[in-house]
Amino acid sequence: MLLSLPNWLIHISSSLEWGIASLMMYRYGTMIGRQDVQRFGLFMIPHWIGSWFVLAYHVSGDQVPVLLDLSETVNLFGSMALLYASLNILKTTRRKGSAKILAAAGIFLISGRPQSYMGEDIFDLILQISSLVYLSFLVSLAFIRKRDPEVFSRMTIAGFWFVVVFISVTVSLMYVSSEIRGFPTLSHDDLLHGGAESLLTISNMMIIIGIHRQIKRFEKGQIASSPMG
Numbered sequence: 001m002l003l004s005l006p007n008w009l010i011h012i013s014s015s016l017e018w019g020i021a022s023l024m025m026y027r028y029g030t031m032i033g034r035q036d037v038q039r040f041g042l043f044m045i046p047h048w049i050g051s052w053f054v055l056a057y058h059v060s061g062d063q064v065p066v067l068l069d070l071s072e073t074v075n076l077f078g079s080m081a082l083l084y085a086s087l088n089i090l091k092t093t094r095r096k097g098s099a100k101i102l103a104a105a106g107i108f109l110i111s112g113r114p115q116s117y118m119g120e121d122i123f124d125l126i127l128q129i130s131s132l133v134y135l136s137f138l139v140s141l142a143f144i145r146k147r148d149p150e151v152f153s154r155m156t157i158a159g160f161w162f163v164v165v166f167i168s169v170t171v172s173l174m175y176v177s178s179e180i181r182g183f184p185t186l187s188h189d190d191l192l193h194g195g196a197e198s199l200l201t202i203s204n205m206m207i208i209i210g211i212h213r214q215i216k217r218f219e220k221g222q223i224a225s226s227p228m229g
Contacts, residue, residue: 002187003058007194010201011058015051017204022048024211031218033225036092037151040085046078062187072126079133086140093147131167138164150223156210162203170196 003011022044029037053071057064141157170186173196177189186193217223 002061002190003193004190007190007197008058010194010197011055014197014201014204015048015055017201017208018044018051019048021204021207021211024208024215028211028215028218031215031225032150032223034089034092034151036085036089040082040089043078043081043085046074046081050074050078058187062185072130076126076130076133079130079137083133083137083140086137086144089144089151090140090147093144093151134163150214153210153213155213156207159203159206159208159210162206163200166196166199166203169199 022041024041025044026038026041029035029039029041050071053067053074057067057071060067062068138161141152141160144151145154145157173189173192174186177183177186177192181189181192183189186196214223218225
């Protein structure tokens with residue numbers, strides 16, 4: 001296996017954190033009587049499953065590329081699920097009306113990327129579509145926050161947005177690792193790989209802290225329960 005023990009701990013931690021965030025979001029939706037928020041928590045699960053495919057890929061010593069392909073495919077559907085869930089929340093916010101969701105396309109050119117079983121062209125296409133969908137999801141969160149601050153805290157939304165920082169830094173470190181430090185892939189460069197993955201851990205922790213704050217606000221009576229579904 002390519003990863004050191006500290007790097008493994010970072011990877012496992014980031015995966016567990018996302019799962020905890022999903023459970024907490026579902027619980028928060030139950031507490032405030034919002035089925036749409038409960039569904040949002042459930043629709044976080046595909047990304048959690050995708051993270052375990054990545055762990056399995058690293059367990060194989062990055063020798064089973066189909067696991068990485070499965071991860072990216074599951075994450076694509078996960079991003080679609082999150083966008084669908086956020087649009088449903090947007091429909092049920094108190095200030096009803098139509099909202100134009102602006103989409104921004106993110107195309108990441110990865111240097112020194114790991115091999116793909118289904119081919120680089122298809123792999124890149126999935127990454128590009130997934131980026132587009134996820135960024136559309138982020139924009140929808142901004143609309144939700146503006147219309148109904150009780151759904152997501154600023155910290156939670158910042159956590160979801162921080163994923164973009166994680167992706168951008170990871171892409172940059174892939175270039176540094178392969179072109180400057182001479183490693184075949186980022187996975188072989190344990191220091192930079194761990195540094196990049198730690199940003200995802202920070203992102204997930206921000207999401208958890210934000211949900212926790214909303215739960216505490218509800219328990220203090222600062223957020224009222226709702227009959228909305």
